[in-house]
Amino acid sequence: MTQPLLSIEGLKTHFKTDDGMIHAVDGVDLAIQRGETLGVVGESGCGKTVTAMTVMKLVAMPPGKIVAGRILWQGRDLVPLGPDEMRSIRAKEIAIIFQEPMTSLNPVYSVGEQIAEVIRLHEGLGQRAALEKTIEMLKLVHISNPERRVHDYPHQFSGGMRQRVMIAMALSCRPKLLIADEPTTALDVTIQGEILALLHELVADSGMALLMISHDLGVMARMVARLLVMYGGTVVESGPTAAVFARRAHPYTRGLYAARPRLGTPTVDGRKPRLVTIPGRVPELIDLPSGCPFADRCAWVVDACRAAPPPPVPVEPGHAARCIRLDAVEASA
């Protein structure tokens, strides 16, 4: 395989608080090839967002700290880079879009000024050229009448349109990797569909790689070719999206899959059945159990699970899960 675009090796990001160290990201490995789409899924607090923010080095330090690991961007380690060097990578090489389109735009500038600012900053274009490029970008994200809308202010845009503007801004410097951190969580379902379709189209057309973060399995199935399942700051299962959904090798993936809401669930006695949940709760990231982080909530747990963190066990080529009881889990299905 050629050198991956981004490869993260044994990354640990911890936060120092009065109650102790929070192990938000505790040993994550991942790799993205050029033009690949990769999803990271997991429940709230499993370290998805912190992983993405660490790659961009946007984690506040202190209290945050990269304790161990390397972030290799085209072979170059980003961990020791200073703020000036990181600035030249942000937007130009790696761009990120956030969850909250409503508040991610500065209310005192027109959207055009904000997109043009990024273009001027990184591409060194003049006022006029930047404006033309801005209109072009707005066209790209399907904002109608961009020549006029470019002078409008964020409060004149709806949530979906603001997210389109954020996408236009992120793509304006043609980054090689786009990190989308739950880009549709704050939007309603129909707009969510439109934004996902737009992202899909843009990724396919530009050949840029996509790192998509979400807790929505449906979104993942539609958007990404490869999927990582995160739990307790580590990757518990990784593989091609279809294979992960088909096999659900790790007990946590099973729980997550069973807990997804579905349309058209049959009613029992005229009432809808309760949503399936995973028993227990997310472990406190302050004192993680020494063994498998999922041990306390797992139906297949044995003593060996608590003894040491489980290594990745191959399920099939390119698909692995950190579980020592894969056979038992599979047999019970």
Add this chain to the structure above:
Amino acid sequence: MSGSTPASPTVNATTGPAREPKPVSLGMEAWRRFRRHRLALAGAIILGLMALGVVLGPWIWPVPINEIDFTARLQGPSLSHPFGTDDLGQDLLARMIYGGRISLAVGVVAMLIAVIVGVVIGAVSGISRGSIDAALMWVADLFLSLPQLPLLLLVIYLFRDSLKKYIGAEAGIFILIVVVIGIFRWMPVARLVRAQFLSLREKEFVEAARALGASTTRQVVRHILPNALGPVIVAATIDVAAAIIFESTLSFLGLGFPPDIPSWGRLLYDAKDHLDVAMHWALFPGGAIFLTVLSITYLGDGLRDALDPRRVM
């Protein structure tokens, strides 16, 4: 958060499909809201007229301020002296016009000093947190706890003569008073700006700017500061009023401008010995200070409403 303002009524609600809605800038929105505030509008007009009056006054009423005429001492308002005369027979209207220039200039310049110092200290403090923040806020608290009037008197007493000698009486005292007032008024602005920075620096759009490669200076100047300016502008108008009052206090105590340079406060001070025979002498400068400060306060009120983007009127 202002970003989540309900859609502006002028743009989205009222326009039919046939009419092209014009893009509305924040400045235009603010002006639209400001116009609705009648008292503020009245205040702005009165202030505008006063500023125009003191600037153009000497051409309209070309009477020297120091023409002594003992035959016309302490006269009430008349056609030849619309505001009357003082104990030396000097024309009060001319002295009011001249004094207005000084009083208004003191107000504006002292405000500028207070606001610039306050914004810089508040911004540095709010963005850097940690020990720099603590030290700067400690200095602000220190200044707030100083007894202002005795200290002012001391500073002016110490520096007045040397400044007079080097820069001249008028400019020297002007600079002294303005700097002294500015130095005692920056703390509220600094605290205001720091508080704004503490909340704005965590906003998503600042984080987005950081993610798009903006340096700290750029984040502060382009993204945080413009969003923090609304309350600062309001505080600034109130500072103008406070500085005018402060100057008249100083002049009234005899520590401001000398008698040959009449400010409104100085005119009041000179009038105090003749209140029983020449009330008009005190009434006109007193009324002018009152009207100016009141107008500025209403103007600040209107600006606060206009610049608060959460208010949709």
